[in-house]
Amino acid sequence: xxxxxxxxxxxxxxxxxxxxxxxxxxxxxxxxxxxxxxxxxxxxxxxxxxxxxxxxxxxxxxxxxxxxxxxxxxxxxxxxxxxxxxxxxxxxxxxxxxxxxxxxxxxxxxxxxxxxxxxxxxxxxxxxxxxxxxxxxxxxxxxxxxxxxxxxxxxxxxxxxxxxxxxxxxxxxxxxxxxxxxxxxxxxxxxxxxxxxxxxxxxxxxxxxxxxxxxxxxxxxxxxxxxxxxxxxxxxxxxxxxxxxxxxxxxxxxxxxxxxxxxxxxxx
Amino acid sequence: xxxxxxxxxxxxxxxxxxxxxxxxxxxxxxxxxxxxxxxxxxxxxxxxxxxxxxxxxxxxxxxxxxxxxxxxxxxxxxxxxxxxxxxxxxxxxxxxxxxxxxxxxxxxxxxxxxxxxxxxxxxxxxxxxxxxxxxxxxxxxxxxxxxxxxxxxxxxxxxxxxxxxxxxxxxxxxxxxxxxxxxxxxxxxxxxxxxxxxxxxxxxxxxxxxxxxxxxxxxxxxxxxxxxxxxxxxxxxxxxxxxxxxxxxxxxxxxxxxxxxxxxxxxxxxxxxxxxxxxxxxxxxxxxxxxxxxxxxxxxxxxxxxxxxxxxxxxxxxxxxxxxxxxxxxxxxxxxxxxxxxxxxxxxxxxxxxxxxxxxxxxxxxxxxx
Numbered sequence: 001x002x003x004x005x006x007x008x009x010x011x012x013x014x015x016x017x018x019x020x021x022x023x024x025x026x027x028x029x030x031x032x033x034x035x036x037x038x039x040x041x042x043x044x045x046x047x048x049x050x051x052x053x054x055x056x057x058x059x060x061x062x063x064x065x066x067x068x069x070x071x072x073x074x075x076x077x078x079x080x081x082x083x084x085x086x087x088x089x090x091x092x093x094x095x096x097x098x099x100x101x102x103x104x105x106x107x108x109x110x111x112x113x114x115x116x117x118x119x120x121x122x123x124x125x126x127x128x129x130x131x132x133x134x135x136x137x138x139x140x141x142x143x144x145x146x147x148x149x150x151x152x153x154x155x156x157x158x159x160x161x162x163x164x165x166x167x168x169x170x171x172x173x174x175x176x177x178x179x180x181x182x183x184x185x186x187x188x189x190x191x192x193x194x195x196x197x198x199x200x201x202x203x204x205x206x207x208x209x210x211x212x213x214x215x216x217x218x219x220x221x222x223x224x225x226x227x228x229x230x231x232x233x234x235x236x237x238x239x240x241x242x243x244x245x246x247x248x249x250x251x252x253x254x255x256x257x258x259x260x261x262x263x264x265x266x267x268x
Numbered sequence: 269x270x271x272x273x274x275x276x277x278x279x280x281x282x283x284x285x286x287x288x289x290x291x292x293x294x295x296x297x298x299x300x301x302x303x304x305x306x307x308x309x310x311x312x313x314x315x316x317x318x319x320x321x322x323x324x325x326x327x328x329x330x331x332x333x334x335x336x337x338x339x340x341x342x343x344x345x346x347x348x349x350x351x352x353x354x355x356x357x358x359x360x361x362x363x364x365x366x367x368x369x370x371x372x373x374x375x376x377x378x379x380x381x382x383x384x385x386x387x388x389x390x391x392x393x394x395x396x397x398x399x400x401x402x403x404x405x406x407x408x409x410x411x412x413x414x415x416x417x418x419x420x421x422x423x424x425x426x427x428x429x430x431x432x433x434x435x436x437x438x439x440x441x442x443x444x445x446x447x448x449x450x451x452x453x454x455x456x457x458x459x460x461x462x463x464x465x466x467x468x469x470x471x472x473x474x475x476x477x478x479x480x481x482x483x484x485x486x487x488x489x490x491x492x493x494x495x496x497x498x499x500x501x502x503x504x505x506x507x508x509x510x511x512x513x514x515x516x517x518x519x520x521x522x523x524x525x526x527x528x529x530x531x532x533x534x535x536x537x538x539x540x541x542x543x544x545x546x547x548x549x550x551x552x553x554x555x556x557x558x559x560x561x562x563x564x565x566x567x568x569x570x571x572x573x574x575x576x577x578x579x580x581x582x583x584x585x586x587x588x589x590x591x592x593x594x595x596x597x598x599x600x601x602x603x604x605x606x607x608x609x610x611x612x613x614x615x616x617x618x619x620x621x622x623x624x625x626x627x628x629x630x631x632x633x634x635x636x637x638x
Contacts (some may be wrong), residue, residue: 067356102417102472134495140475142470154460171417174425191449240604
């Protein structure tokens with residue numbers, strides 16, 4: 001009669017109760033990942049974690065080797081998606097509204113720091129993607145079998161720059177339109193396809209030029225002869241839908257190929 | 269006060285594009301292969317010195333005005349980040365080279381490092397930590413600096429200077445030396461194509477998956493020259509040192525709208541016909557530009573073949589025979605074209621600085637200037 005079962009502390013009992021409910025068990029199919037079996041299961045059974053292998057070489061997770069710049073770039077992409085989504089609630093991409101919507105965002109929206117996060121996050125993403133490429137180059141990680149994934153990475157780098165470039169126009173202030181004017185003026189000089197590019201004059205039917213200010217590469221980019229209503233809408237659609245979609249698909253390919261090409265690179 | 273002014277004048281002088289780029293290139297080529305240059309203490313001192321220089325310079329109103337622009341803050345941060353990571357990679361590369369020379373494996377493959385560890389918790393916690401730190405930095409940055417908004421867009425009033433977004437300022441800086449069709453279209457395309465071609469041109473099987481310099485001396489030198497000198501340095505030049513009318517202004521110089529720069533640049537055709545032969549420029553465009561056309565044809569048509577024949581050309585160690593032998597004809601052709609494209613920029617820079625050369629081929633009639 002003298003033996004009493006030692007009662008567990010309250011918190012521990014509560015934890016046991018929660019993890020024993022049907023709701024908990026329907027979400028998590030395994031116990032705490034503190035033994036080998038569960039550490040395998042946690043990676044296998046989680047859609048986000050299953051990008052990873054179950055085990056990884058020690059040097060492959062050391063920050064001094066990896067710098068975490070690729071991961072940081074992806075994280076910043078998610079930050080940009082989230083903050084961008086919130087900004088879309090307030091912003092209308094027309095010449096009449098765009099600028100005032102940005103002013104309202106700063107002055108009327110309580111605790112509004114989303115535009116700051118979005119803009120600084122964009123700058124940070126450009127830098128982190130450069131540093132990621134730099135690390136990959138310096139460790140020779142583009143060498144076989146990872147040649148193709150390096151190429152996907154180069155395209156993602158270009159898309160990152162284009163994402164930032166298209167977003168630059170949206171506040172519709174002096175900085176925005178003139179930066180895009182300077183940037184898109186280059187397209188005017190595209191060989192053959194720009195109306196001030198070498199060779200464009202060759203593309204003419206008799207006296208009628210086929211490539212002129214109203215039909216050249218710059219016009220296609222801006223949807224007009226100058227940075228105006230058409231350019232704003234084009235850049236908005238590309239910035240919010242077009243480029244993120246392509247970048248998202250390529251990111252999936254990029255991460256998939258990291259795994260398929262043997263995981264993070266290391267000495268053989 | 270006078271001493272400070274002299275110091276400012278010296279810095280203003282040192283940052284003049286020709287001196288800035290030349291000095292940086294010399295430091296680059298001297299430092300890269302020398303392990304002693306990558307000692308942690310030296311770079312710690314450089315970092316602290318750089319930060320101190322920045323802090324003290326903020327007292328100068330003209331310097332502070334440009335550096336404190338909210339959009340320029342990330343570029344200052346990038347400067348320190350690129351410096352840090354260049355050091356980190358080169359330091360580890362030279363460490364690995366010493367290990368390999370002593371018959372050991374690189375650090376990444378050393379005892380214990382080559383063993384496997386659990387992704388949960390070791391990797392996922394690292395990732396979580398990176399995300400948390402990233403979030404904290406971003407939120408602090410967002411609270412400290414408001415996102416800039418200028419006056420409403422006004423197509424009738426062009427700001428001076430009009431600058432492209434900061435990451436394209438390297439390209440805008442190239443416009444000083446080349447026309448838009450090259451600097452804005454062909455070179456950017458070549459950069460992208462060139463980056464994509466790297467894994468197929470570089471046939472060196474060594475240095476796959478670890479930092480090393482000695483095993484990949486040439487690849488790293490080419491890539492870093494492009495990345496650091498022709499990209500990052502030109503971005504810095506375009507951001508901080510280019511003012512109204514894209515004129516050069518030292519970091520402590522007032523951005524004077526009325527600064528006069530003499531336009532003394534001369535085309536090659538004028539050098540040949542007027543200055544050397546003492547005649548007038550021929551009226552026929554193709555005859556007038558014949559010297560330039562021949563020069564460019566030699567550059568892209570004859571030079572690759574010449575460089576391929578031996579390792580030394582005209583006594584200089586610039587021959588590419590060893591690459592041709594390794595790569596074969598097709599890879600070599602792609603490589604040499606990309607290389608000549610990349611070197612075209614420094615070549616034009618030097619010609620501009622030393623001989624005031626404007627265009628090698630100048631055919632504004634058909635928008636074809638090189």
